[in-house]
Amino acid sequence: MNLENTNRNLLQIKIPEKDKQAILNLIDLKIENDMKEVINKIDTQYQYTNSQYQNQVDIQNQKFDFFNQKIESLKWTIIIVGSAIGIILSIIALK
DSSP states (O other), rough: HHHEEEEEEEEHHHOOOHHHHHHHHHHHHHHHHHHHHHHHHHHHHHHHHHHHHHHHHHHHHHHHHHHHHHHHHHHHHHHHHHHHHHHHHHHHHHH
């Protein structure tokens, strides 16, 4: 809908000013309603995209948590083995 043509056509029509204003108000209501629909569609798409992004973030966090647990296990294994080696070397040194 071309508002400029609509306004020009309304100026050419011989109808009372209040009727012209009523027509313009109806056009405004229609445009406002259309914009609400567009905003709702955009909002729905945003929510979908946001949920997809959040799913990807959750998947990546799970991967990092897995590796973090593996590193933590390795760290404690090294500490225990190092302590055991230290104890054995101390016992051998005391003999």
